[in-house]
Amino acid sequence: MEITIKDIAKLASCSTATVSRVMNNHPSVSEKTRSKIKQIIENYSYRPSNIARSLIRKKTGTIGLVFADITNPFYAEIAKGIEDEARKCNYSVIFCATNDSQEIQREYIHLLRENRVDGMIFASIRLYDPDVVKLVIEGIPLVLVNRRLEGLRPDSVALDNVKGAYLAVKHLIKHGHKKIAVIRGVSDFSTDVDRFEGYKNALIEHGLNIEDAFVKRGDFKRGGGYSASKEILKMRNRPTAIFATSDDMALGAWEAILESRLRIPQDIALVGFDDINFASFKGVELTTVSQRKDEMGIKAVRLLMERIMHKGEKVSRQILLQPKLIIRKSCGCNID
Amino acid sequence: MEITIKDIAKLASCSTATVSRVMNNHPSVSEKTRSKIKQIIENYSYRPSNIARSLIRKKTGTIGLVFADITNPFYAEIAKGIEDEARKCNYSVIFCATNDSQEIQREYIHLLRENRVDGMIFASIRLYDPDVVKLVIEGIPLVLVNRRLEGLRPDSVALDNVKGAYLAVKHLIKHGHKKIAVIRGVSDFSTDVDRFEGYKNALIEHGLNIEDAFVKRGDFKRGGGYSASKEILKMRNRPTAIFATSDDMALGAWEAILESRLRIPQDIALVGFDDINFASFKGVELTTVSQRKDEMGIKAVRLLMERIMHKGEKVSRQILLQPKLIIRKSCGCNID
DNA sequence: CTGAAAGCGCTTACAG
DNA sequence: CTGAAAGCGCTTACAG
Numbered sequence: 186m187e188i189t190i191k192d193i194a195k196l197a198s199c200s201t202a203t204v205s206r207v208m209n210n211h212p213s214v215s216e217k218t219r220s221k222i223k224q225i226i227e228n229y230s231y232r233p234s235n236i237a238r239s240l241i242r243k244k245t246g247t248i249g250l251v252f253a254d255i256t257n258p259f260y261a262e263i264a265k266g267i268e269d270e271a272r273k274c275n276y277s278v279i280f281c282a283t284n285d286s287q288e289i290q291r292e293y294i295h296l297l298r299e300n301r302v303d304g305m306i307f308a309s310i311r312l313y314d315p316d317v318v319k320l321v322i323e324g325i326p327l328v329l330v331n332r333r334l335e336g337l338r339p340d341s342v343a344l345d346n347v348k349g350a351y352l353a354v355k356h357l358i359k360h361g362h363k364k365i366a367v368i369r370g371v372s373d374f375s376t377d378v379d380r381f382e383g384y385k386n387a388l389i390e391h392g393l394n395i396e397d398a399f400v401k402r403g404d405f406k407r408g409g410g411y412s413a414s415k416e417i418l419k420m421r422n423r424p425t426a427i428f429a430t431s432d433d434m435a436l437g438a439w440e441a442i443l444e445s446r447l448r449i450p451q452d453i454a455l456v457g458f459d460d461i462n463f464a465s466f467k468g469v470e471l472t473t474v475s476q477r478k479d480e481m482g483i484k485a486v487r488l489l490m491e492r493i494m495h496k497g498e499k500v501s502r503q504i505l506l507q508p509k510l511i512i513r514k515s516c517g518c519n520i521d
Numbered sequence: 522m523e524i525t526i527k528d529i530a531k532l533a534s535c536s537t538a539t540v541s542r543v544m545n546n547h548p549s550v551s552e553k554t555r556s557k558i559k560q561i562i563e564n565y566s567y568r569p570s571n572i573a574r575s576l577i578r579k580k581t582g583t584i585g586l587v588f589a590d591i592t593n594p595f596y597a598e599i600a601k602g603i604e605d606e607a608r609k610c611n612y613s614v615i616f617c618a619t620n621d622s623q624e625i626q627r628e629y630i631h632l633l634r635e636n637r638v639d640g641m642i643f644a645s646i647r648l649y650d651p652d653v654v655k656l657v658i659e660g661i662p663l664v665l666v667n668r669r670l671e672g673l674r675p676d677s678v679a680l681d682n683v684k685g686a687y688l689a690v691k692h693l694i695k696h697g698h699k700k701i702a703v704i705r706g707v708s709d710f711s712t713d714v715d716r717f718e719g720y721k722n723a724l725i726e727h728g729l730n731i732e733d734a735f736v737k738r739g740d741f742k743r744g745g746g747y748s749a750s751k752e753i754l755k756m757r758n759r760p761t762a763i764f765a766t767s768d769d770m771a772l773g774a775w776e777a778i779l780e781s782r783l784r785i786p787q788d789i790a791l792v793g794f795d796d797i798n799f800a801s802f803k804g805v806e807l808t809t810v811s812q813r814k815d816e817m818g819i820k821a822v823r824l825l826m827e828r829i830m831h832k833g834e835k836v837s838r839q840i841l842l843q844p845k846l847i848i849r850k851s852c853g854c855n856i857d
Numbered sequence: 858c859t860g861a862a863a864g865c866g867c868t869t870a871c872a873g
Numbered sequence: 874c875t876g877a878a879a880g881c882g883c884t885t886a887c888a889g
Contacts, residue, residue, distance in 0.1 A: 573882035
């Protein structure tokens with residue numbers, strides 16, 4: 186049987202109120218009583234129940250992290266930042282991987298609400314996400330990481346995706362590429378919309394047309410990048426460069442290109458997005474748009490803590506991080 | 522203000538006991554009352570507090586997962602299996618990344634205990650881990666994944682690491698290699714001990730000596746594999762093959778070898794361990810020992826569920842999974 | 858089939 | 874400085 190506050194009180198021949206005061210560092214306890222109780226707590230390695238505490242304090246010290254897939258290195262790095270910062274704030278985090286399924290996400294939102302988490306972080310919502318919209322309207326403390334919600338602007342931290350894509354494509358153009366294919370992601374993710382926007386902006390600015398044939402649909406994952414590239418490589422009027430809107434898709438493209446016995450970057454230049462850990466691997470050295478993923482996680486937790494403290498407040502905060510182009514070998518232009 | 526069972530009871534003009542019975546599908550409630558209450562619950566989207574429930578049921582429906590690092594693809598895949606299976610069992614999982622720090626692990630164990638989790642899964646303990654030993658002795662439901670504890674045998678699921686390493690090294694020997702270097706991991710992880718054991722077994726079985734100079738210490742991570750390989754490549758009597766006891770180290774070795782302008786596998790053969798997702802990447806195609814990481818996670822959760830149900834039981838269960846050698850290009854012997 | 862009451866393990870005004 | 878008492882939101886014998 187787990188030891189309770191009553192047991193400690195009995196052992197110290199005092200009331201549970203006094204034990205409670207000692208645990209919470211309440212000033213009005215005599216030094217003598219305090220040290221005696223502390224000793225007993227120590228001896229029995231008594232740990233107060235956070236369950237009982239939560240019930241009365243109406244705060245659980247737990248947050249929920251809702252995201253797509255932990256084995257996706259991009260999310261893993263965000264999750265690491267979140268977990269680390271949460272620990273420093275003495276918060277526990279419940280991990281909820283949705284695999285991009287609305288159904289599972291809904292299940293998890295219910296579970297988090299039943300567990301009375303103090304707040305939630307969403308790293309992979311869709312542009313139109315009625316379940317999250319409902320939470321925002323209800324005033325549940327939450328922050329969005331990485332992706333946006335259409336129409337609503339709750340607390341959030343994200344990269345300037347439009348700008349990131351713009352930088353990547355502009356770089357290719359500056360180095361002589363005129364036929365640049367783009368591999369898009371999943372259509373109702375804001376990151377897809379924004380990165381495609383950046384691609385278009387760069388082309389337009391340099392007087393290039395947006396060729397429908399050069400715009401392929403992927404899924405942000407390796408497989409999608411692979412299939413889209415297969416199509417691209419088959420084209421008679423083949424592009425000289427591919428901009429994959431995620432590193433995972435760029436790696437899929439990489440495989441497709443190698444299979445076609447073409448060389449990167451001599452025959453075809455390749456640029457990704459995200460700067461996942463593996464992008465810098467020798468033998469790959471993918472040029473890509475960098476995101477400080479752990480930083481996004483850390484900032485998200487801080488925003489959430491603020492929000493939990495000032496629950497009612499109307500003004501929300503959006504943090505927009507600046508992208509940086511990381512030039513490696515896959516684009517064939519090491520000097521900018 | 523959150524809506525409570527009292528509110529529902531008032532709205533339905535019945536007692537909280539009856540509402541509780543409806544929520545828990547207790548049979549002795551009249552159909553009329555039941556449907557009326559269900560309707561009200563639905564209308565107000567009332568969700569009972571798991572906090573209050575936990576307090577009285579003495580079960581939180583939460584487990585803790587203690588492991589080293591979420592951005593390590595090996596752990597990420599285990600975590601995925603765990604998270605997925607836990608969800609199916611209606612369990613929440615609290616993620617605790619220790620970065621292999623005993624200090625942080627201790628912090629997290631405290632946090633999990635205060636949160637009264639029903640059980641814990643440890644994926645990255647040391648051979649001698651007093652904190653975990655304490656938990657085992659106290660009878661806290663827990664299961665070990667991936668690594669062992671010296672002396673104690675709680676519920677666990679792991680790969681037969683000795684055999685895995687043995688298979689890898691034997692394969693190299695059979696294809697003519699006599700000078701095989703090994704890059705070991707962190708010394709007080711059971712996986713290091715076991716994999717080194719398998720390495721020795723294979724050499725001995727084939728009448729080869731264990732050369733101290735061929736045994737290098739790494740850290741299971743990319744960096745350790747890189748540095749160890751740098752040393753290996755400098756040797757006058759250079760080995761013809763390297764067995765890295767983790768894929769991450771094998772990738773570090775890969776980088777070191779490329780930097781030395783040597784070819785894999787022509788100049789030096791390379792074998793890893795773990796079969797992380799990236800090992801199959803075209804252009805890498807690392808020969809390695811496969812582990813069903815998600816399966817380990819799933820089995821761990823099932824074991825833990827069993828253990829939570831039969832908390833007192835003395836007999837423990839150890840699941841030992843069978844390794845499989847995945848032959849790709851880096852070992853230079855595609856045909857076995 | 859239903860409700861009054863006790864209780865899970867804490868915290869916190871309130872009174873002394 | 875300390876304790877008795879109420880209460881957080883549920884569940885569950887017990888009685889009817």
